Amino acid sequence: xxxxxxxxxxxxxxxxxxxxxxxxxxxxxxxxxxxxxxxxxxxxxxxxxxxxxxxxxxxxxxxxxxxxxxxxxxxxxxxxxxxx
Numbered sequence: 497x498x499x500x501x502x503x504x505x506x507x508x509x510x511x512x513x514x515x516x517x518x519x520x521x522x523x524x525x526x527x528x529x530x531x532x533x534x535x536x537x538x539x540x541x542x543x544x545x546x547x548x549x550x551x552x553x554x555x556x557x558x559x560x561x562x563x564x565x566x567x568x569x570x571x572x573x574x575x576x577x578x579x580x
Contacts (some may be wrong), residue, residue, distance in 0.1 A: 513541040521546045526554035528571075530564060535571035 505512070509526075512517045524542040528535040528563055556565040 509538065509541055513545055516545060517551075518544045519547050521550055523551045523553060527553060528554070528568065530556060530567050532567035532570040532574075535568050535572065539571070539575050 509524075521542075524546055526535070526542065528538045528540050539552065539566060554568070556579060557569045558565040559569050
């Protein structure tokens with residue numbers, strides 16, 4: 497904000513992130529559909545928009561393959577392997 501303060505902005509990331517500068521966030525919190533494919537897609541823009549030491553955060557990472565949020569677990573592991 498112009499006065500230096502900040503405020504939450506609730507939206508779909510694909511609607512807003514493309515219009516913002518790269519490397520401008522210290523932290524981005526994801527809340528995905530919980531499928532692996534959607535979660536992997538959700539990682540793409542935040543990866544460009546966070547600083548080199550920034551954090552992409554989220555929840556609902558379940559190791560149990562029977563859990564409905566297991567896709568997040570798989571996507572996080574794939575993303576981390578890719579990033580090394």
